[in-house]
Amino acid sequence: MNSINVGYARSFERHGKKVLIILATVLLFSSVYAQQPVENQVKTTAIGTSKVWGTVNGVAIEGLVQGPAAVAVPLQVACVFEYTEGDIFNPPALPAALNGMVHLDEALKGLITEVRKSGKFAGHALETLLITPPKGTTKATRILLIGLGDRSKFTPDLMTSVGSVALREAVRLGVSHFAFASDIKDAGIDSPTALVASNVTKGIIAAYRTQLFLQGKKYANGKPLTKVTLLAGPAFFNTAGEGIKEAVASFSN
Template identity: 55%
Template sequence: MKTITNYRATVLKKTRLYLYGVVMTLGLSTAPFILPAQTKAPLPAVGTQAILGNIDGINIEVAVQSPSAENTPLQIACVFEYNDNDIFAPPALPQEANGMVHLDKGLNGIITGLRKSGKFTGQAFETLLIDVPNGTIAPQKLLLVGLGDRRKFDAEMMKTVGAIGMREALRLGVDSYAHASDLKDGGVDSPTGLVATNVLKGAIDAYRTQVYLKSKQMSNFKPIKKITLLAGQPFYQITGDALKKAID
């Protein structure tokens, strides 16, 4: 009887050790999948900014900022052709994170009013320059650039948008300006890095054209010292990495 009892005790002990080993093995095997969620980097704070490099004497900056709050002589913002309520409802970004909504509300609804009435249709590469009234938004001037039909958006067109922004900056004689593509604000899930790169390429190509004309005594302009590309908090790192690669 004692032998049977000892046998049962031995079996029970081995079973417990086996189960403990299984639990420990499962715990260790799942640990690597738990750790990344625990160590996820926080989003950059609003106001975060960095100079990424310099091209032809122009500092290239990326910043987490709403276009309505960016202190700049010229703010460029992009809009698609008007659809009812298009910047206020999904798939557009939530209003608290939507730079175009901030611009519109800061200017007492003028952007929506212009678009809804057809005074500014937002056709591809259409532009409208607004002198910003005192006591509204931070930029001194706002340039709206149309992107056309959102269903036909192609990131390649952002090279032309970048060139348009640079040419307007040179025409106005400012020495710096900020660019906000506002694609996700308008509900288009665009390739963030490629869009930023194309905007920069277009701007630099346009600048070099004017430098060439100046060498032929066919242009006279004030040099641009800085271009700031604005990015939302979740897209700051992606934008910065893409721009650094383009600068290099």
């Protein structure tokens, strides 16, 4: 082998190995990305985007990319776990810029943190606290906190009951439209978005059908509910929508 060929072979040996390493690295990261949950791969949806995913018993179930402090509704429902120090501000909670519960707490001048930290609202599962903020504090007229209990014991099944509680409180307050924020991801819990949205929707619809049954028997009064708005973060809007559609379809069959 002449000197040119020997030099070429040595050069290929050196640089060829580097190329192979780079290719292997690219393939590895491509494989890892492909294995990520679908909701982590989808594009984010612009804040303010809304869509009615379905209608049941005259109630439009709407999805909206927005935080609970910024929705103009008669009643805003927000969910919180039992308090642990700094739970909505520190990792694994979402960063403040994306954390709807942080924004709501700030709009209320730290009231949510104060009542939770002091034990005035423990946040036990299905515990409720109704807040009527001073005018101009939040866009919602009233805020309803619903407890999710111990975060280490959370399961998506709880959200069916949470949805029912939200609906019954909305009926009791006589509102025709309310917004709902689960705020689970804000608290740093890696919950299945579609299943949570589906269970919340199922709980709301089932409870409303019970209310309609009572009204039909003349055992209850109430203003008709026309819309429920389920809030979602920019990265979870479409995934939540799939869960809402599944829930609506289950009542249409």
